[in-house]
Amino acid sequence: MLNISHNSIDREEILKDQSSYQDVMKSKASKSLVRLLTALFLIGFILLFFPWTQNIRARGTLTTLRPENREQEIHSVISGRVEKWYVREGQFVSKGDTIIFISEMKSEYLDPDxxxxxxxxxxxxxxxxxxxxxxxxxxxxxxxxxxxxxxxxxxxxxxxxxxxxxxxxxxxxxxxxxxxxxxxxxxxxxxxxxxxxxxxxxxxxxxxxxxxxxxxxxxxxxxxxxxxxxxxxxxxxxxxxxxxxxxxxxxxxxxxxxxxxxxxxxxxxxxxxxxxxxxxxxxxxxxGFYHITAPQDGYVTKAITTGIGETVKEGDAIFSFIPANYDLAVQLYIRPIDLPLIHEGRKVQIQFDGWPALVFSGWPNLSFGTYRGTVVAYDKAASANGEFRVLVAPDPESPEWPKLLRIGSGAYGIALLKNVPIWYELWRNLNGFPPDFYTNEDLKKMKAKGQVK
The missing domain is CATH 1.10.287 (Helix Hairpins)
Known part of the structure; x- marks a missing residue:
């Protein structure tokens, strides 16, 4: 049986002879640590009630807004033999400039007259x-x-x-x-x-x-x-x-x-x-198909059929070509669970690879080095990777995107959603719930307050 007594134990009386205990309790650093931990705890607790902007994050690449401005392969309409190249890779050509000349090789077309x-x-x-x-x-x-x-x-x-x-x-x-x-x-x-x-x-x-x-x-x-x-x-x-x-x-x-x-x-x-x-x-x-010309102003990016004397068949790719004038866009891939939150006109913050940026996804006003975009289209069917492709164009009401961006570069997109407390966002992520999204009434109220455009 336990010997239970109603007399309390005096900890100070027992430990007064312990030198190590006396050294610790008398140290000013230990008291400062306690105060620091207490302050950090209070600050963390207060931060839980700070507003946090829910968002959808997705990786993507730079592309063009219109399909005809994307990189394309130029094919031979007829069968023939490569006779001469007039340009080199990476060279700028104007619309109608001759790029390559091929000669006839079918017997029924060999007569010069x-x-x-x-x-x-x-x-x-x-x-x-x-x-x-x-x-x-x-x-x-x-x-x-x-x-x-x-x-x-x-x-x-x-x-x-x-x-x-x-x-x-x-x-x-x-x-x-x-x-x-x-x-x-x-x-x-x-x-x-x-x-x-x-x-x-x-x-x-x-x-x-x-x-x-x-x-x-x-x-x-x-x-x-x-x-x-x-x-x-x-x-x-x-x-x-x-x-x-x-x-x-x-x-x-x-x-x-x-x-x-x-x-x-x-x-x-x-x-x-x-x-x-x-x-x-x-x-x-x-x-007229013997001379293959540039379909529009642009650059010859890669020669696919290279050697003089090589033969090409109808429909074979000869070189790849990228137009000089195009409207940039970003194609992002989002999860199916986030697709209902995406609609045309939604604003997206974009970070481009190679451009320094400091991003706070939940506090977009504090982010640095990101650019604003607008969702213009999204696929109605999933891509081969199981995600849905979203096309984002530059926002005309925001600063222009950098001029040195190139097609194919990586990008990181953040679609901004509803403002919630930090504790709610942590609770949502721990439970695996999807983000919230604005209703039409919420958007009207926020626009009236100037919180969104």
Whole structure:
């Protein structure tokens, strides 16, 4: 069992004989250390309530704001053989300056007069097209003339038909008159014959009447024959109309067939002419690819195909090129957990590699050597490294970025978020919680107070 007593132990009484204890307690340094530790503790405790700006930090590199201003590889459009370099690596070139010359190596393009000969072929086919067009125009005029002649011939034949139709009517009337006269003559002869038999008329009168009867018979036969003849002429006139219609129809059909044949050949010639023209244009354009020129003002950074006599294929890279005029930007890679905190227009503090800087990420006002940027775009899908790319451009309301910055240099970005106490930020990091972000109402209040722009 423990021997528990209510009497307290006097530490000073027990340790008064210990020299080492007396030396320590009597030392002024020990008292100063206690005061220092106490002061540091109080200062640290007070610092926990100081404001701290939450932020997202990310590494990145310098790039350009527009894709066409980034470093690019210049490729050969055609296959060829390297004949001559006109520049060296790192040299500045203006737009259109010749950088390299390649020669042709395909057998179908080796003829030195290929362009002129292809042009001659196209011109000949063009003349053929004109010849067929002229023939088609002549056939059209011929068809028009035949149609006009057919109208006139048919009109003439119809007039002749009408004349014959009237003549038939006239002859028919004359024939009917002759028949009437014949009937009268027969009756008169019969009465004259009876009177002769009765002795009332002489033989001479009877013979005269008989002669008149014979004349009436002859006239009847004559007008009947004339009527039949006019009917035959009417039939011939009708046949003549059909004959004229058939003849002209045949001629017009033949001319139209020749016209369609000429048009078809003209279209074939036009098609061949277009093919030859395209081919000639392709030959001309291909000859322009022998000299590879600078697409814009810039610098030749690296020669990929170097030696004289080397061959290149279509689409092979020959050299890399970087434009001289570009708008710088920084591409930062952030974690997926921080992506919801990023939006277009958010301000970012940037530290560039090679530029001295003193950075307090939680106190941006105390940082030195950083530059302001603005988020202009961010990827909607993660990159190959599992992070999201954010594109940051210079802030127009802040000092300009250094002029000597170069594409590809490293950069360190800090996106500023909400102001919180230091103790809250420590607690958030210990628990692995994501940073807070401003709501629209918070931003309006802070802008009204002048805390953010």
């Amino acid at each position: 290929l362009i002129q000969k292809s042009q001659n072929q196209a011109d000949a086919k063009g003349a053929s097209v004109k010849s067929y067009d002229d023939k088609a125009d002549a056939l059209r005029r011929q068809i028009t003339a035949l149609q006009n002649n057919r109208k006139l011939k048919l009109k003439q034949a119809k007039n002749y038909l009408n004349q014959n139709r009237l003549k038939v009517n006239s002859d028919s009337i004359e024939y009917q008159t002759a028949l009437v006269n014949l009937d009268i003559a027969q009756k008169q002869f019969a009465r004259q014959e009876k009177l002769y038999e009765q002795g009332l008329k002489s033989l001479t009168e009877l013979e005269a009447r008989k002669q008149k009867l014979q004349e009436a018979v002859n006239k009847s036969n004559y007008y009947q024959n004339k009527w039949f003849t006019s009917q035959n002429q009417l039939i011939n006139a009708e046949l003549n109309i059909n004959t004229i219609e058939g003849e002209f129809q045949e001629k017009i059909a033949k001319a139209q067939s020749d016209l369609q044949s000429a048009i078809s050949k003209s279209l074939e010639a036009v098609s061949d002419f277009n093919k030859l023209s395209i081919q000639q244009s392709n030959y001309s354009r291909r000859s």
